[in-house]
Amino acid sequence: MSAQPTTPLSSTPRSSLGRLAERGRTDRADLYDVLDAGIVCHLGIVLDGAPVVLPTGYGRVDDTLYLHGSTGASTLRAAATGMPVCVTVTHVDGVVYARSVFHFSMNYRSAVVHGTARLVTDDQERLDGLHALVENLAPGSWAHARQPNRKELAATTVLALDLAEASVKVRTGPPGDDDADIADPAYWAGVLPVRTVFGEAEPAPDLIPGTPATPDHVTAR
Amino acid sequence: MSAQPTTPLSSTPRSSLGRLAERGRTDRADLYDVLDAGIVCHLGIVLDGAPVVLPTGYGRVDDTLYLHGSTGASTLRAAATGMPVCVTVTHVDGVVYARSVFHFSMNYRSAVVHGTARLVTDDQERLDGLHALVENLAPGSWAHARQPNRKELAATTVLALDLAEASVKVRTGPPGDDDADIADPAYWAGVLPVRTVFGEAEPAPDLIPGTPATPDHVTAR
Numbered sequence: 524m525s526a527q528p529t530t531p532l533s534s535t536p537r538s539s540l541g542r543l544a545e546r547g548r549t550d551r552a553d554l555y556d557v558l559d560a561g562i563v564c565h566l567g568i569v570l571d572g573a574p575v576v577l578p579t580g581y582g583r584v585d586d587t588l589y590l591h592g593s594t595g596a597s598t599l600r601a602a603a604t605g606m607p608v609c610v611t612v613t614h615v616d617g618v619v620y621a622r623s624v625f626h627f628s629m630n631y632r633s634a635v636v637h638g639t640a641r642l643v644t645d646d647q648e649r650l651d652g653l654h655a656l657v658e659n660l661a662p663g664s665w666a667h668a669r670q671p672n673r674k675e676l677a678a679t680t681v682l683a684l685d686l687a688e689a690s691v692k693v694r695t696g697p698p699g700d701d702d703a704d705i706a707d708p709a710y711w712a713g714v715l716p717v718r719t720v721f722g723e724a725e726p727a728p729d730l731i732p733g734t735p736a737t738p739d740h741v742t743a744r
Numbered sequence: 745m746s747a748q749p750t751t752p753l754s755s756t757p758r759s760s761l762g763r764l765a766e767r768g769r770t771d772r773a774d775l776y777d778v779l780d781a782g783i784v785c786h787l788g789i790v791l792d793g794a795p796v797v798l799p800t801g802y803g804r805v806d807d808t809l810y811l812h813g814s815t816g817a818s819t820l821r822a823a824a825t826g827m828p829v830c831v832t833v834t835h836v837d838g839v840v841y842a843r844s845v846f847h848f849s850m851n852y853r854s855a856v857v858h859g860t861a862r863l864v865t866d867d868q869e870r871l872d873g874l875h876a877l878v879e880n881l882a883p884g885s886w887a888h889a890r891q892p893n894r895k896e897l898a899a900t901t902v903l904a905l906d907l908a909e910a911s912v913k914v915r916t917g918p919p920g921d922d923d924a925d926i927a928d929p930a931y932w933a934g935v936l937p938v939r940t941v942f943g944e945a946e947p948a949p950d951l952i953p954g955t956p957a958t959p960d961h962v963t964a965r
Contacts, residue, residue: 722937
């Protein structure tokens with residue numbers, strides 16, 4: 524176990540990688556890539572001394588990650604009180620079949636962000652955060668949908684998390700079997716790629732006559 | 745916000761759904777379905793008072809979830825000391841395009857398990873747990889790979905988590921726009937399905953002559 528040297532992404536012990544530090548990426552662009560390629564993160568908070576991990580959407584503007592939720596959501600309310608949070612985004616890229624059970628693995632990209640969420644109160648930043656959230660989930664959609672009204676904005680909590688303390692880990696390539704196993708032709712080994720794909724758009728059943736056809740920003744995705 | 749009645753899956757306040765309780769599933773079979781359909785979970789633990797959320801593999805045997813990792817992994821070591829953990833598995837099934845920004849959403853299935861991980865020390869249960877982990881990641885593979893030796897087993901931490909306290913949440917179907925928006929043909933609405941698919945197997949570049957061809961349990965996946 525070797526500690527990772529201080530880098531632009533890893534300035535604290537918890538964001539420095541312990542095991543398999545060779546999988547660590549230290550370029551801020553790698554963090555952006557992993558975050559921008561995903562649509563769901565896992566938000567961790569501590570409630571009554573126990574961890575709670577929930578999936579939720581997010582959006583990024585420069586070095587700020589935005590989360591949102593109903594003002595009625597207890598986890599969001601808790602995260603808004605200045606307690607530490609952890610946001611993790613993971614992409615599974617492949618199943619790694621090894622010759623030995625011990626070396627089965629996954630190819631993946633993951634980003635782990637530590638910090639303290641800030642409740643966004645400025646109206647313009649709230650809109651900017653929601654814009655980033657919608658555009659991350661459904662690129663091109665913000666301009667093609669009704670904008671939020673005062674009541675909807677009042678019902679929405681927007682949180683901001685600085686991308687100051689983060690780590691990125693990536694595994695690629697074939698299995699890392701032991702030499703003795705590689706020399707033995709008994710077992711097949713390789714990688715089965717895993718991809719996330721979009722299917723064909725399903726228009727809402729209650730679209731009324733005169734509604735535009737499925738727009739390009741949906742069909743081209 | 746209405747509390748969910750006690751059910752086979754939700755026996756505590758934290759595993760009872762608050763908001764959008766209509767998305768909750770209370771059948772144990774739904775929990776199994778969500779868990780068995782995934783290959784990566786997000787494990788949450790509390791370290792120095794802050795949440796840490798990391799992606800990792802898992803396997804299920806009846807009502808026990810198994811996790812594993814290197815004996816050198818600090819998070820696994822911490823989780824093995826009897827502290828509370830949270831394990832969440834999420835599948836994104838679709839992007840929900842609404843007429844209004846406010847109603848954009850995701851179709852998804854998620855399972856959240858709360859509990860205290862138990863360090864597995866019994867040799868047979870350790871093997872059973874690793875078997876479940878490998879078979880969940882790569883079905884059919886355990887019998888097609890070299891079994892773990894004493895040294896590999898000694899380097900592996902296996903944790904067990906009872907599926908006693910869990911919640912399952914599922915969203916399906918079209919957007920839930922307001923009536924006034926549905927009556928307005930200005931904006932398209934619908935669902936873009938999201939699927940996880942396997943690509944074509946990539947044999948390891950260092951397979952030696954005489955190695956079997958890519959086996960059926962890989963190609964048929």
